[in-house]
Amino acid sequence: KRLLPLFAGLVLLLSACGREDLSALRPQGPVAQGQFDLMKLSIAIMIVVLLIVFGIAAYVWVRFRRRPGQTDIPEQVEGNFKLEVLWTVIPLVLVLILGVATVQKVFSYGENYWNDKNAVKVKVTSHQFWWEFNYPDYGVTTAQDLVIPTGKKIAFQLKTADVLHSFWVPSLAGKTDTNPEGAINNAWFTADKEGVYLGKCAELCGQSHGLMEFKVKAVSQASFDSWVKAMKEPVAMPEDKATAEVFKNQCLTCHAIGSEGGPSAPNLTGIGGRESVASILINGTDGTAKENLKTWLEDPQAVKPGNKMPNPKKDLKLTDEQIDAIADYLANSKLKTQ
Numbered sequence: 017k018r019l020l021p022l023f024a025g026l027v028l029l030l031s032a033c034g035r036e037d038l039s040a041l042r043p044q045g046p047v048a049q050g051q052f053d054l055m056k057l058s059i060a061i062m063i064v065v066l067l068i069v070f071g072i073a074a075y076v077w078v079r080f081r082r083r084p085g086q087t088d089i090p091e092q093v094e095g096n097f098k099l100e101v102l103w104t105v106i107p108l109v110l111v112l113i114l115g116v117a118t119v120q121k122v123f124s125y126g127e128n129y130w131n132d133k134n135a136v137k138v139k140v141t142s143h144q145f146w147w148e149f150n151y152p153d154y155g156v157t158t159a160q161d162l163v164i165p166t167g168k169k170i171a172f173q174l175k176t177a178d179v180l181h182s183f184w185v186p187s188l189a190g191k192t193d194t195n196p197e198g199a200i201n202n203a204w205f206t207a208d209k210e211g212v213y214l215g216k217c218a219e220l221c222g223q224s225h226g227l228m229e230f231k232v233k234a235v236s237q238a239s240f241d242s243w244v245k246a247m248k249e250p251v252a253m254p255e256d257k258a259t260a261e262v263f264k265n266q267c268l269t270c271h272a273i274g275s276e277g278g279p280s281a282p283n284l285t286g287i288g289g290r291e292s293v294a295s296i297l298i299n300g301t302d303g304t305a306k307e308n309l310k311t312w313l314e315d316p317q318a319v320k321p322g323n324k325m326p327n328p329k330k331d332l333k334l335t336d337e338q339i340d341a342i343a344d345y346l347a348n349s350k351l352k353t354q
């Protein structure tokens with residue numbers, strides 16, 4: 017009884033975790049819907065079993081209770097063939113129902129639509145602690161914001177650049193592990209409605225595993241097409257020559273922006289219009305993009321411990337003015353459509 021308030025508290029606490037954009041219980045596409053149906057099926061079966069078992073137990077407690085004055089031992093029964101067959105066959109049937117439904121869903125979500133002409137292909141590469149999205153048909157690479165058209169099958173090929181991670185967008189589909197190259201996983205999902213859905217890494221992968229988030233931006237086909245077009249436009253470098261120099265020599269050795277730079281860090285094209293920066297900082301909408309970028313640049317380890325970015329101040333010897341100028345440039349580096 018003493019545990020009851022604790023238990024109630026825990027339930028309250030967990031229910032507060034429910035986020036609209038991060039819930040497998042609010043499916044926003046056919047894959048997640050199928051998985052949600054599976055949850056409902058298994059819970060329905062559990063409830064029926066629970067009610068029957070508890071019902072019988074309650075009946076037995078009452079019907080065969082010791083009555084006043086009763087001293088003899090009740091009739092002893094040993095074994096009942098019919099009952100034993102019954103309680104073996106019923107669970108077997110229930111497990112079969114659950115098993116068949118689950119296996120169907122598992123195979124349907126693992127279906128490979130990579131060669132489906134109508135599917136939008138995305139190569140997902142996980143990194144400690146960020147996500148890379150490459151659209152091979154469009155020659156576009158981006159990070160953190162996965163932009164997709166609604167109503168279309170999005171076919172994924174998933175791998176990791178370092179350790180195991182797991183790609184998970186609860187409102188759209190279950191988890192898919194990312195393995196080292198050579199063990200590429202396939203998955204797919206469809207978003208029915210426009211919206212921003214939160215994605216998470218679902219495999220313990222290091223210090224900042226809990227911060228390894230990404231966003232799925234589901235937009236209309238027309239907006240998707242113009243996004244692709246905008247991603248391929250040339251990107252302006254910082255206007256100030258000195259800032260452009262620092263940006264090219266320090267940032268673009270790892271990061272890419274437009275057609276310039278390297279592939280080993282998150283692609284920065286259109287970063288000023290992204291939903292988030294460094295996975296966790298909300299960007300743009302409230303005009304705090306620059307401040308957030310500065311927080312990140314001033315001490316990346318403080319924001320996301322264990323990440324591989326060198327410290328701009330200590331390692332790259334950037335001054336406060338240079339960091340401010342680069343944060344300003346990045347915050348205003350938006351796609352033509354934004």
Ligand code: CUA
Nearest residue numbers: 181217221225
């Ligand atoms: Cu990546 Cu956890």
